[in-house]
Ligand SMILES: [Fe+2]
């Protein structure tokens with residue numbers, strides 16, 4: 001076990017109890033950009049199951065933490081991820097109510113995280129702790145990706161120019177800003193309980209292609225159930241070039257370069273993203289401000 005953790009941002013990570021009203025959400029909430037819309041809708045397919053899994057794994061790691069600041073960060077991370085999962089789940093529930101039933105896909109995601117990557121009760125001793133360490137390494141790798149995606153969405157002026165639905169944009173930027181805020185926590189926790197370089201590299205070698213496959217599958221699934229796109233061919237990977245050139249999705253080359261940064265021995269998430277920008281967005285976010293107003297009313301009552 002490593003005795004030291006690298007410095008992380010000394011923010012106090014707070015969960016913001018945000019609420020969103022989806023009643024006026026257009027089907028293609030990036031106007032005239034169904035591919036960009038569904039590329040980002042894949043977040044709603046993956047994140048509820050994935051972030052609930054993060055919470056479950058981190059709760060198992062809590063007894064291993066001997067650093068009080070890290071424990072506080074991990075508890076803040078758990079609170080934030082639980083609310084991210086809820087917010088994306090509410091979008092899915094809205095889609096289901098609108099006849100866009102995502103359950104054939106999300107049921108597979110539930111199996112993926114809770115069975116394939118879930119607890120293995122038959123493991124004992126070292127095998128059990130190695131399984132926990134492997135899952136912490138996987139979460140650290142995913143959190144690198146969520147951090148640079150969060151940084152991308154905070155800076156994606158193309159989505160503003162395109163007239164993106166403001167409520168969905170606020171959800172994505174609130175979530176992205178909190179991903180930037182807590183971007184060091186999973187990495188620091190992995191370093192604290194194990195820290196083997198090769199293990200974290202192996203985790204990214206697994207995670208990046210896995211997410212690519214799930215994303216492609218998710219977009220094609222959404223096209224197949226979106227009646228407004230009936231008769232259109234399913235999108236190919238190279239079709240992303242169009243929306244990327246308009247700044248409404250990240251370019252694949254950008255994503256590839258960001259993933260590669262994780263392989264450096266000197267990598268630390270604090271080198272990615274801009275905490276001040278994230279905090280500034282959270283101070284301005286309509287949903288986060290409303291959540292803070294409700295919290296203040298609760299404290300005053
Ligand atoms: Fe999240």
Ligand SMILES: [Fe+2]
Pocket residue numbers: 081143146178179182
């Ligand atoms: Fe996260």
